[in-house]
Amino acid sequence: MQLKSFAAQSEAGPFLQTNEDAYDFDVLNELFLLLDGFGGAGIGDVCVNKLKEDVKKFYLRLAEDPDATLPFFYSPKYLVEGNALINSILFTHNNLMKENFTKKISERAGASGVVVAKSESVLTLVSTGSCNAYLYRRGKLDKIFIEDSFQFLSNDDYNNHLKTMPLSGFGLFPDLYYQVKELRLYKDDMICLLTDGVYGRLKSEEIKDVLSKPHSGLKAKLQDLFQLANSRGNLDNQSGIILQF
Numbered sequence: 755m756q757l758k759s760f761a762a763q764s765e766a767g768p769f770l771q772t773n774e775d776a777y778d779f780d781v782l783n784e785l786f787l788l789l790d791g792f793g794g795a796g797i798g799d800v801c802v803n804k805l806k807e808d809v810k811k812f813y814l815r816l817a818e819d820p821d822a823t824l825p826f827f828y829s830p831k832y833l834v835e836g837n838a839l840i841n842s843i844l845f846t847h848n849n850l851m852k853e854n855f856t857k858k859i860s861e862r863a864g865a866s867g868v869v870v871a872k873s874e875s876v877l878t879l880v881s882t883g884s885c886n887a888y889l890y891r892r893g894k895l896d897k898i899f900i901e902d903s904f905q906f907l908s909n910d911d912y913n914n915h916l917k918t919m920p921l922s923g924f925g926l927f928p929d930l931y932y933q934v935k936e937l938r939l940y941k942d943d944m945i946c947l948l949t950d951g952v953y954g955r956l957k958s959e960e961i962k963d964v965l966s967k968p969h970s971g972l973k974a975k976l977q978d979l980f981q982l983a984n985s986r987g988n989l990d991n992q993s994g995i996i997l998q999f
Contacts, residue, residue: 755872755941755999760786761995763980764776764994769990770991772794772796774791774801775789775951776802776803779995780814786947788869788948789802789806789885790867791805809843813871816842832878833936839871839878843932846924850863851928864924866883866920866923868881868887878934881899881902881933882920883921883923886947886953888946889944890965891942902922903920915955945996947996949990949993951993952983964982965996980994
């Protein structure tokens with residue numbers, strides 16, 4: 755299954771001066787990353803830029819070397835790419851925790867994130883924290899993960915944007931909690947990755963409506979999602995990636 759097109763965008767948002775979100779990609783190796791940092795100006799933004807470089811570097815080293823030793827984790831139920839992805843985020847988390855232990859609490863950083871790798875017709879996604887991933891297929895939108903945030907403590911959607919604080923993430927706790935999903939791709943599938951500055955103000959039905967617009971390009975869809983969230987009072991950074999197969 756070939757990737758037909760993709761779009762990515764990241765903005766500080768209408769209120770903040772510093773953007774602690776980040777995205778990155780390696781189209782040749784079919785790797786995509788979305789990160790939502792925390793720690794403040796000069797801390798969270800620096801953190802996410804280092805995280806994305808570490809994840810990419812470690813993943814590519816493992817994925818390109820069939821004889822590489824997986825230092826943290828191995829499961830036969832995941833593809834090589836999935837195991838490499840998990841090891842990459844564990845390696846990156848370990849490095850960040852070591853850095854954080856040498857700093858004052860006020861100087862420590864972390865991030866939520868979704869990392870995606872494709873191998874032929876299978877997409878592997880690994881998530882930690884409060885970023886969201888959606889599958890849009892044949893007119894239906896499904897969440898790929900249940901975000902690990904304070905949303906767990908509530909059964910309603912009232913003031914959902916106040917419940918997106920992550921309960922896990924890179925650099926947050928010694929043990930990294932993460933979720934893994936493998937998806938078999940089909941023609942015209944769309945994968946949408948969003949930080950909480952976008953999805954926190956929107957209902958799933960609204961996200962589906964934007965993604966389903968027939969004559970709108972992927973970049974325009976992201977901009978529509980950002981603008982709709984801002985019109986609802988968003989004060990956070992905003993980032994998103996859309997992959998079209």
